[in-house]
Amino acid sequence: TLFPYTTLFRSRTSLLSMNHRLLLLFSISICLSVFSIAQKTQKQVLPNVIYIYLDDMGYGELGSYGQQKIKTPNLDKMAAEGMRFTRHYSSAPVCAPARACLMTGKHTGHSYIRGNYELGGFEDSTEGGQMPLPENTYTIAKLMQDAGYTTGAIGKWGLGMYDNTGNPNEQGFDYFYGYYCQKQAHNFYPTHLWENGKWDSLRNPFIYVHQKLPEGTDADSSFEKFIGTDYAITKMADKTMAFINKNKDKPFFLYLPYTGPHVSLQAPKEDVAKYLGQFPEEPYLGYKGGYAPSKYPLSTYAAMITYIDTQVGEIFKLLKDLHLDQNTLVLFSSDNGATFDVGGVQTEFFNSVAGFRGRKMDLYEGGIRVPFIARWPSKIKAGSVTDFPSVQYDMMATLAQLTHQKTPKSDGISLLPTLLGTPQTQAQREFMYFEYPEKTGQVAVMTGDWKGVKSNIKKNKQAPWEIYNLKNDPQEKTDLAAQYPALAAQMEKILKANHRHPHISDWEFMDGKLPLKK
Secondary structure (H helix, E strand, O other), rough: HHHHHHHHHHHHHHHHHHHHHHHHHEEEEEEHHHHHHHHHHHHHHHHHEEEEEEEEOOOOOOOOOOOOOOOOOHHHHHHHHEEEEEEEOOOOOOOHHHHHHHHHOOOOOOOOOOOOOOOOOOOHHHOEOOOOOOOOOHHHHHHHHHHHEHHHHHHHHOOOOOOOOOOHHHOOOOOOEEEEEHHHHHOOOOOOOEOOEEEEEEEOOOOOOOOOOOOOOHHHHHHHHOHHHHOOHHHHHHHHHHHHHHHOOOOEEEEOOOOOOOOOOOOOHHHHHHHOOOOOOOOOOOOOOOOEEOOOHHHHHHHHHHHHHHHHHHHHHHHOOOOOOHEEEEEEEEOOOOOOOOOOOHHHHHOOOOOOOOOOOOOOOHHEOOOOOEEOOOOOOOOOOEEEEEHHHHHHHHHHOOOOOOOOOOOOOOHHHHHHOHHOOOOOOOOEEEEOOOOOOEEEEEEEEEEEOOOOOOOOOOOOOOOEEEOOOOOOOOOOOHHHHHHHHHHHHHHHOOOOOOOHHHOOOOOOOOOOOO
8 A cells, every 4th residue: 555655755756856956957057157157257358458669759759748740649539548658668779679678578687689689681682680589588478378368469570580589479479460670671661571470572672771862863753762552551550450350359469569650761642742841841862871762751750650640540440340449458659769860850850859868779868768658448547647657668567467467577567556547556666777788888777756877888887877857857957966976876786786797798888798607
């Protein structure tokens, strides 16, 4: 008589077990789904990062930094919608070391590359680039790869060729397009650019830009031979759009070292035409510092900057169209100050360095103080301005904190608290250090409002310090070294603690010789 009840009990027990299993499987499924959504959300929270890095743009060449003659509406809008830095510095006053310090987070007392060490010529057959970054260098691109970013570089590299250790594809960039060699970048109408180590032919004949025209030349035809069909920055802009479109569904880091307004003075005719008649100008025939002759040097220089500004506007439009605008941090700066009036450039006319002393190749403010704008609509307060002293070798620490990674050993500090409007959590710095072995041999140290500069060290190893108070004297007109000997002693102490012997004797300008190897 118990048999039916026993069977029923077992049947119910089996049914309950099945329900428990189904419930368990359902719960696991829900958990996995939640975990998957959480993972996707985490990936989405990581912002895209675009770093636009112009070539020889002076501190005063944007409307938002006081420019009156050159139109830069898109970059001015970027500043109005983001944060503008008024005391931001390049790590070096020329191309290659500035880029090396940006990539590695090291100042020029520690950097592997400290000057423009050339390895080839201007012709296609002698293209050799500059001294390459060594193998296993840890760059900001590798940092971003470690955080799960797809990385790209489009523009001028200047840190090695595709066939040596400096290859950007081996230094953290998944994609590269542009010039490897900065001498090739003297021509905006080259026969080719490079895409991941492969030659990309352009519709331009070879142009040797460092040539002169006869005195008195005025004919349009004489200048037209320096203008080709495919403008390099247009090609870079096209590749930029393609990269963003291709990687819109995942976090990306895009480094854009576009080559203007570095000479040669070359721009599309229709863009130069927009400035014709506005400036009193005479043809540049190639006699002051070389580079391509230009019939309208002032109009062309202005057009080069405005043309890049237009491309920046297209980037912002695309980000908005793809709904990436709110979650993309866009940064803008320059590799050093305005050039020293070669190739037809007239920095006094445009007030390119905003009244600061010095130009490119100088460690005075005009050579290293550069514009820096950051825009991230969901995080950075629109229209904000900061005078917090910052330098490009801070980017390693900044991007590490941004991507929630342990900060690699570097000479910089993270600027993220300043960017996010929390200055109370901003790490303070003791000093910023700069050295430049080329030209006369120079060193600069900044601590707070004070700046020390040493020049002509190649000739005089005991060169005295010049001391300036940048708050009261940003133009560095009044040397206060005699009044503040303790400050000069402090600067010397910082120099001795931060200068390491470089790996080549050409860059050892302070001690005169390299130490003997043990």
